[in-house]
Amino acid sequence: MSVESAPTLPFSAPMIDDGSRFSERDFVVAAQRGDERAFAELVRRHQRRAYAVARAIVLTHEDAEDAVQEGFLHAFRALDRFRSDQPFGAWLNRIIANAALDLVRRRKVRDADELPDSLALPFRDPGESDELRRRLREALTELPDRQRAVIVMHDVEGFTHGEIGAMLGIPEGTARSDLHHARAALRRMLKDVRSN
Amino acid sequence: MRDYLKLHDDNSGADPAVTDALRRAYAAPPDDGYWASLEARILSRIAEGAYRIDWWDELDRWMRPALVAAAVVLLAAGIALFRQYQVEQQTAYEAMLTPAPSALPVETAVRPVLQESRETTFRYLMTP
Numbered sequence: 001m002s003v004e005s006a007p008t009l010p011f012s013a014p015m016i017d018d019g020s021r022f023s024e025r026d027f028v029v030a031a032q033r034g035d036e037r038a039f040a041e042l043v044r045r046h047q048r049r050a051y052a053v054a055r056a057i058v059l060t061h062e063d064a065e066d067a068v069q070e071g072f073l074h075a076f077r078a079l080d081r082f083r084s085d086q087p088f089g090a091w092l093n094r095i096i097a098n099a100a101l102d103l104v105r106r107r108k109v110r111d112a113d114e115l116p117d118s119l120a121l122p123f124r125d126p127g128e129s130d131e132l133r134r135r136l137r138e139a140l141t142e143l144p145d146r147q148r149a150v151i152v153m154h155d156v157e158g159f160t161h162g163e164i165g166a167m168l169g170i171p172e173g174t175a176r177s178d179l180h181h182a183r184a185a186l187r188r189m190l191k192d193v194r195s196n
Numbered sequence: 197m198r199d200y201l202k203l204h205d206d207n208s209g210a211d212p213a214v215t216d217a218l219r220r221a222y223a224a225p226p227d228d229g230y231w232a233s234l235e236a237r238i239l240s241r242i243a244e245g246a247y248r249i250d251w252w253d254e255l256d257r258w259m260r261p262a263l264v265a266a267a268v269v270l271l272a273a274g275i276a277l278f279r280q281y282q283v284e285q286q287t288a289y290e291a292m293l294t295p296a297p298s299a300l301p302v303e304t305a306v307r308p309v310l311q312e313s314r315e316t317t318f319r320y321l322m323t324p
Contacts, residue, residue, distance in 0.1 A: 043238050047231060051224055065234065069241040076242045136217050155215045156222045187211050 028088050032079050039079075043072060046089060049157075050096045053167060056152035057100035057145070059107075067103050071096035090166065097167035104145060132193055139189040146170070147182035154179050 022030075024045070030038035047068065054067035075082075075095045082091055140148055149168060153159045154175075161179070165172040225231070 039242075040235070040239055043235050044231075047234055047238065048224055051234070052222075055222060055224070065237075068234070069238050072238045073242050073245045077245075132213075132217055133221070136214070136221060140221075152218065152222055155210060156219050183210055183214075186214050190211075190214055 024088055025084055028079075028082065028084050032082070032084070039076060042088065042092075046092055047072075049089065050092060052157045053093050053096045053153070054100040056157060057097060057149045057168075058103055059141075063103055063107070064100070067100035068096060070103070071099035074099060090163070093163075093167050098169075101168070132190070135190055135193045136186075139186050142189060143182055143185055147178045147185070150175050150178040151182035151186070155183075 024042075027038040027041050027045075031042060050068045050071060051064055054071065055061065055064040058064050058067055071092070075092050078095070082088070143151070146168065150164055153164045153167070154161070159167070161172045161175040164170075164175040168175065170178075
């Protein structure tokens with residue numbers, strides 16, 4: 001588990017030399033003791049999922065990256081408060097989701113006058129019809145923030161209602177209801193383009 | 197509620213084409229180089245931010261002990277006030293029950309010098 005590209009974290013501690021021999025819990029405990037490579041390994045293992053969580057909540061890819069970085073920083077600072085008997089991924093995802101929600105709130109305050117024309121979707125599939133892509137972008141912008149986050153977390157990332165509820169700080173039933181309304185709204189808004 | 201949940205299970209209402217489009221739209225960058233770069237940026241951010249004092253975090257860290265301390269002080273002040281109130285009530289009650297002291301004897305006396313002076317003046321006036 002080399003971290004040549006990563007800068008050294010501001011502490012020195014005994015290092016874990018081979019990631020394959022250790023469980024995630026070992027890495028968490030080692031990171032709590034100040035092992036910089038252990039925390040880098042946790043970042044490597046969880047950054048994709050963290051990005052997916054953040055991406056479901058914020059509007060743009062760039063904001064998702066910001067939320068992920070901010071979330072990992074919060075997690076690093078709160079590491080001593082993490083109880084190693086709970087799943088690290090779920091704990092981290094809640095922190096990432098909170099960072100993303102906080103970013104959305106700050107963006108709303110700052111950009112109150114500037115409504116986004118469309119949702120930025122940076123990774124285009126050339127095979128997808130321009131019309132469907134454009135209409136989907138518009139439709140997602142029309143959805144309430146929470147409904148958009150819930151449908152993306154569930155239908156794209158495969159989180160359960162309970163996991164989504166825990167991350168967004170809402171009851172499981174609310175997540176279920178949001179998913180239902182978001183699907184119905186997208187179906188309604190994309191009905192004509194789908195029939196074509 | 198259970199009926200509602202049954203009606204809206206995980207797959208009800210999902211349009212496969214829309215779901216596919218969503219998955220394509222929200223697909224994470226597939227390039228490993230991107231993730232290596234993001235990891236480096238995350239660790240760099242942590243390295244920068246680890247020493248930076250975040251005052252809100254500091255306040256947040258002190259919030260709970262401060263609230264506990266404030267609660268203890270308020271409790272102690274409340275107990276002290278209550279005890280003081282009790283003592284005052286007891287004193288007032290005892291004062292009410294204690295009979296008022298009877299009128300003190302008043303001794304009156306005429307100053308002899310003054311009396312003599314008055315008589316002298318009177319005699320002077322009456323003397324032809």
